[in-house]
Amino acid sequence: MQMLRDYFSQFGELSEENMQILLSSCKRGSLAKGEELVQANDWVDSIYFVEEGFLHYYTDTENGDRCTLKVVSPNYFWTMLDEFFNQKQTIDTCVALTEVSFCEIKRQDYNALKESNKTIASFIHSVTEQILSLKVIEANNKSKMTVEERYIDLLENNPQMIQEVPVGIIASHIGTSRETLHRIRKKLAAA
């Protein structure tokens, strides 16, 4: 749980007692490569925190093509938020691209935490605000940066993803085709 403890710590001080309460609501789990964390028709009853490995969150459209919504990297909270908060069945899928170890917080425990004491409730609210802020930054970066810039950003800030995730999936993650990403790689290699 050390990773999750460190993750929480970046959002402010918390007494060891409260940190324990927080961490005791999290259960560790793991997935083999190819195993599904959430699949179509599932109800989404947990929030996940990826410790190691990569997840592929995607949707299959009516036209039959697969649309990558996100490649989830380590040290990241992820769930299908609308389905989790509003208790819906999903039509999307989330599958392990590599071996994955994660922490899981069930809805019931998440809700209990918000009721446990004021400090924890307020702390979780801060974490929610920071995740919201991060989502907007990610969305804005997608608007601001070109595909090539996003690939260079990955090279610099997430080389592990490039090493462990198939290029086709990285391509869709940054919003282009496998072939175009290949052109970018060739161009960068030449420079």
Add this chain to the structure above:
Amino acid sequence: MQMLRDYFSQFGELSEENMQILLSSCKRGSLAKGEELVQANDWVDSIYFVEEGFLHYYTDTENGDRCTLKVVSPNYFWTMLDEFFNQKQTIDTCVALTEVSFCEIKRQDYNALKESNKTIASFIHSVTEQILSLKVIEANNKSKMTVEERYIDLLENNPQMIQEVPVGIIASHIGTSRETLHRIRKKLAAA
């Protein structure tokens, strides 16, 4: 304040007393067309709720081109979230595309609300969660839909924006150039 009251109501029941506390933290304001709500170098100390009119949230890149981050429509909470939550100066701009009327919640009042009582604190947390969920839905839709589909979506769900916002800005909002949007419009008109 009726719009804001209705907006809040969709997230759950609230006693009239608590609703009053909530609404009394909001001050109404307005902008003339072309007036800036937030500009480069500003500190961002408020959250805004647009009642009427449209805002243009954009950034100017080093290369000298303007990048639209969002066109904000009525009935929508908006601020520069990272700057607001983390007390930073911004490099971006938010300007009124039309006459705009809005409600404003200052950081100080927002923080006071979170301390006022448990019901309100918990209610605001729910609103934050729903806004987070909405942001992710918006981001996912941007991945799933083509430019043409997003334009049709606007036609169906936000005709007012099409009527009141220049096509060049709508084009950048849905992620394309003015010329390509014009081609789409011509094609749709022919069909």
Add this chain to the structure above:
DNA sequence: TGGTAATTGTGTCAATTGACACAAAATTAA
């Protein structure tokens, strides 16, 4: 370990797109 499946590199080609240019129309300001 050998065979199968998946992934990658790469070329060609058609379609889409963005950049540029400029006249027409509409909006704004003096």
Add this chain to the structure above:
DNA sequence: TTAATTTTGTGTCAATTGACACAATTACCA
């Protein structure tokens, strides 16, 4: 109300991109 400014419509053209195809390589499973 007129002049100046902004926005819009539209054509051409070059560059980028995606689709397809397939051989080479790598990864996986029995």
